[in-house]
Amino acid sequence: MVKRCYRFYGGLLKSQEKWLNKMAMKGFRLKRVGKLLYEFEQCSPGQYEYRVEFIGQKSPSDSSSYRSFLEDIGYTVFCKNVNLNYSLGKVRYRPWAEKGARISTNTTTFNREILIVEKKHDGKPFDLHTSYEDQIAYYGSLRNPWLFIFLPLLVLVIFNTTYLNGALAILSLFPIVMYQTQIYRIKKKLRIKEW
Template sequence: MRKYKFFSANIELQQKWLNAMAQDGWRLTEVKRAFYYFEKAAPGEFQYEVVFVADKSNRGYTDYVTFLEDKGYRVFPKNINLNYSVGKVRIRPWAKGSGMLSTFPGRYNKELLIVEKTNDGNPFEI
């Protein structure tokens, strides 16, 4: 197992880096606040997409994750590395309605989704 630390709020940069890791034969197994854990895999076996989901309500987020998992994708929640918080409440100015507040342990630090699919030669269709 390999462990990497990666800091960036840039979604495209994270996605590019994850796909480069996959091309080098590493599969994402776990994501924690600033750490990514990988296991050895066949080079290019997996593809990754990083999706911004902080603007969704808790219900919308849950429905979206279920939709992705039903398509056969693996999903890893990830923080965006931006911190507008007071105690255990995070303010998310980019969200709408009740999604503007995130509390611990709810969707706190889960502003992004890293989505994994087996590389079948077809592009991601989320």
């Protein structure tokens, strides 16, 4: 039996991950994704686990080599969009990305910002980022795009204070605070732990 769901999570990576894992617990395994579509097939409950990762900062060659690295390890990988944009000749400037990824187009990294990684459950922990340094770098890559949304809004608020501008600026500040708090926590642990 094929089950189709239409959802859009945008930048809510954790919510998307939780939902996919909940579906897996109910016995649905991800088969195909579209911009809004998630297509599942039946499996035994709890057979698969999911992690959702943001890779928008990676260059096209780096993201494809990362993807094949994960597939070599035995994971199944799906590419997903973080925006809901249907234009065909999209070109976007990403100042927060790594070198070689700052200009993003439909043919390179645009609409491929998220990886859904599936692993067959084997009782061992399934974490993609395990060292503190790596976790700090990862949360930094999640925070930076929001900085480039927040800062222009802040400038806008200073020159043209309206309720809408103010509300948008405050909204975009939430993810920054959230990721920064996580970075701060890990840095604190890093100071205590020695290896």
